[in-house]
Amino acid sequence: MHIRIRILLLLLHFCHKGVASFHSSRVDESSSQDLRSLLHFKQGVTSDPDGALSDWNTSSHFCLWSGVTCTLTTPYRVLELDLSRLSLCGPISSFLGNLTFLEYLDLSQNNFVGPLLPLLGRLQHLQYLILHDNNLSGIIPDTLTNCSNLFFLHLSSNLLVGSVTPKLGLLSNLADLGLGSNQLEGRIPDELGQLVNLEMLDLSHNRLSGEVPHAVFSLSSLLWLFLHDNMLGKALPPNTGEHLPNLQMLWLRNNTLEGPIPASLGNALGLEDIDLSHNKFTGQIPRGIGNLSALTWLDLSENYFSGKIEGLIDNLTQLKHLDLHGNEFEGPIPASLANLPHLRQLYLNDNNLQGPALFTSHAHQLKQRKFVCVANGRCLAYLKKLKELLDRAIGFTSVKPIFEKTKETDDHMGWVFCSLPPEMRTRNQAPSRTLSTEPVYSVYFKCNKKLIREYPNLFNYTKDIYRTVNMEHIQKSYYGGHSPINPYGTIPVGPNIDYNAPHDRQKLKA
Ligand SMILES: *[C@@H]1O[C@H](CO)[C@@H](O)[C@H](O)[C@H]1NC(C)=O
Ligand SMILES: *[C@@H]1O[C@H](CO)[C@@H](O)[C@H](O)[C@H]1NC(C)=O
Numbered sequence: 271m272h273i274r275i276r277i278l279l280l281l282l283h284f285c286h287k288g289v290a291s292f293h294s295s296r297v298d299e300s301s302s303q304d305l306r307s308l309l310h311f312k313q314g315v316t317s318d319p320d321g322a323l324s325d326w327n328t329s330s331h332f333c334l335w336s337g338v339t340c341t342l343t344t345p346y347r348v349l350e351l352d353l354s355r356l357s358l359c360g361p362i363s364s365f366l367g368n369l370t371f372l373e374y375l376d377l378s379q380n381n382f383v384g385p386l387l388p389l390l391g392r393l394q395h396l397q398y399l400i401l402h403d404n405n406l407s408g409i410i411p412d413t414l415t416n417c418s419n420l421f422f423l424h425l426s427s428n429l430l431v432g433s434v435t436p437k438l439g440l441l442s443n444l445a446d447l448g449l450g451s452n453q454l455e456g457r458i459p460d461e462l463g464q465l466v467n468l469e470m471l472d473l474s475h476n477r478l479s480g481e482v483p484h485a486v487f488s489l490s491s492l493l494w495l496f497l498h499d500n501m502l503g504k505a506l507p508p509n510t511g512e513h514l515p516n517l518q519m520l521w522l523r524n525n526t527l528e529g530p531i532p533a534s535l536g537n538a539l540g541l542e543d544i545d546l547s548h549n550k551f552t553g554q555i556p557r558g559i560g561n562l563s564a565l566t567w568l569d570l571s572e573n574y575f576s577g578k579i580e581g582l583i584d585n586l587t588q589l590k591h592l593d594l595h596g597n598e599f600e601g602p603i604p605a606s607l608a609n610l611p612h613l614r615q616l617y618l619n620d621n622n623l624q625g626p627a628l629f630t631s632h633a634h635q636l637k638q639r640k641f642v643c644v645a646n647g648r649c650l651a652y653l654k655k656l657k658e659l660l661d662r663a664i665g666f667t668s669v670k671p672i673f674e675k676t677k678e679t680d681d682h683m684g685w686v687f688c689s690l691p692p693e694m695r696t697r698n699q700a701p702s703r704t705l706s707t708e709p710v711y712s713v714y715f716k717c718n719k720k721l722i723r724e725y726p727n728l729f730n731y732t733k734d735i736y737r738t739v740n741m742e743h744i745q746k747s748y749y750g751g752h753s754p755i756n757p758y759g760t761i762p763v764g765p766n767i768d769y770n771a772p773h774d775r776q777k778l779k780a
């Protein structure tokens with residue numbers, strides 16, 4: 271999302287340039303090379319369903335073609351080529367390497383295939399190379415480092431293989447480096463530590479291994495560091511947070527990182543979003559984390575953290591999301607949690623914490639929170655999934671475990687959903703799958719192990735939200751819409767549940 275916003279800003283930055291008046295008769299040597307290159311590029315495009323390139327013909331000067339911006343003076347040369355999100359398919363013609371004036375190339379969000387051309391290395395003026403969300407394959411060619419003016423390099427979401435070439439460290443102007451969601455392997459090269467202007471580094475969702483080079487944590491201009499979904503290991507260096515005054519987002523989840531959170535992380539005072547979940551971190555949370563007052567999101571779940579959480583989060587008043595589940599935290603659940611004004615999602619389950627006294631005495635303060643998970647073991651563990659669970663899961667193949675969990679949580683339904691969540695207030699926005707359980711799933715999908723009405727709280731909740739749902743429509747569309755399993759479209763008469771019966775939930779809404 272934020273990457274898109276940045277690109278938008280870039281486009282705004284460029285759009286003042288406008289288009290000069292061109293005389294198609296006057297095409298000199300270097301300019302005709304650009305014409306040839308663009309026509310070759312168009313020839314390579316095997317599919318253009320929206321006719322995005324239909325005005326790319328010689329009836330007008332190429333500087334007037336869609337997506338093309340030229341220099342304002344003769345010889346008119348192509349400065350920018352912006353063809354993102356046009357459903358274009360095919361290889362990228364090597365002739366593009368002849369557009370030697372090119373500063374901005376955006377072919378993102380298409381279906382371009384084939385290798386990333388080494389010839390792009392001839393584009394010495396290139397500042398923006400934006401090719402994310404295509405099907406480009408092969409390696410990242412070393413020659414890319416010839417584009418020494420590159421400022422913005424986005425190759426994410428392609429099929430690139432091989433390693434992150436250490437030569438990228440030579441692109442000293444680079445501010446944004448996005449290589450996420452590819453199939454890159456090997457270590458993160460130390461040379462990336464030379465990119466002193468780097469603001470965003472995204473290597474997420476690859477197959478990178480080894481340790482995170484310590485030099486990366488010295489990149490003091492970094493705003494966003496995304497290394498999640500890899501196989502990175504070892505401990506973070508002790509000075510992790512010492513030289514990162516601007517860092518806002520640190521996503522390291524789903525790696526095999528170990529050891530403690532370095533205490534120095536408490537110095538990275540710009541941090542707003544930390545996700546260290548699904549690693550092998552151990553030890554106590556350093557007290558300094560409690561100084562990161564800009565934090566809105568803290569996810570340390572599914573690690574081996576231990577110690578008390580009391581006193582740690584008191585000053586994190588901006589927190590919206592706190593997930594500590596699946597660790598070895600112990601001691602009481604701090605009462606101060608109830609004072610965090612923005613907290614909406616709180617997961618403390620699967621620890622050795624004591625509770626949930628806080629939540630019975632502070633239920634009124636918690637009523638706006640969508641998911642609350644507290645306490646020992648499994649008691650409320652699944653409340654975090656509750657909305658999804660209600661919305662999606664009940665009644666399908668996982669019916670048995672989910673119903674068992676629901677049984678455990680039924681007592682808590684009252685305060686978890688003590689009022690109708692705003693997003694469910696409009697008709698048919700309610701968790702219609704929950705409401706489909708009795709009239710549809712139990713019959714149609716044979717999910718009859720246990721019915722919603724056997725859970726007193728859940729059933730009252732169902733009656734409460736029933737008014738937002740068109741039950742007749744649900745029944746008709748299920749039973750009428752699957753001829754292979756219900757060839758005659760038979761709609762059962764039952765189960766005749768009186769959803770208008772009193773439900774007693776007004777008492778929770780005070
Ligand atoms: C050539 O481009 C012009 C717009 O510049 C368009 O009106 C015309 O249909 C195009 N011709 C062909 C043959 O595609
Ligand atoms: C442009 O690039 C192509 C392919 O890379 C090459 O064959 C051609 O000679 C180059 N030069 C000109 C002037 O088009």
Ligand SMILES: *[C@@H]1O[C@H](CO)[C@@H](O)[C@H](O)[C@H]1NC(C)=O
Binds near residue numbers: 383
């Ligand atoms: C892109 O790759 C995906 C997954 O490998 C494949 O399903 C899709 O058909 C490819 N698209 C093109 C245009 O090659």
Ligand SMILES: *[C@@H]1O[C@H](CO)[C@@H](O)[C@H](O)[C@H]1NC(C)=O
Binds near residue numbers: 391393416
């Ligand atoms: C990269 O630059 C070197 C030295 O300037 C040059 O010899 C080489 O041909 C360039 N590579 C490409 C692909 O243009």
Ligand SMILES: *[C@@H]1O[C@H](CO)[C@@H](O)[C@H](O)[C@H]1NC(C)=O
Binds near residue numbers: 500548
């Ligand atoms: C962890 O990352 C790998 C890719 O490196 C991905 O395939 C997997 O789905 C991720 N697991 C989770 C739980 O996100």
Ligand SMILES: *[C@@H]1O[C@H](CO)[C@@H](O)[C@H](O)[C@H]1NC(C)=O
Binds near residue numbers: 536556557558559561
């Ligand atoms: C938190 O910040 C205060 C004031 O800036 C400082 O004195 C204290 O040492 C910090 N605590 C930790 C644990 O870093």
Ligand SMILES: *[C@@H]1O[C@H](CO)[C@@H](O)[C@H](O)[C@H]1NC(C)=O
Binds near residue numbers: 581583
């Ligand atoms: C919270 O901030 C106050 C005032 O800055 C400070 O006195 C207190 O020690 C802090 N508490 C924690 C747990 O960091």
Ligand SMILES: *[C@@H]1O[C@H](CO)[C@@H](O)[C@H](O)[C@H]1NC(C)=O
Binds near residue numbers: 726773774775
């Ligand atoms: C559900 O509603 C009925 C009718 O108002 C009430 O008697 C019952 O106590 C409620 N059940 C729970 C668990 O609140």
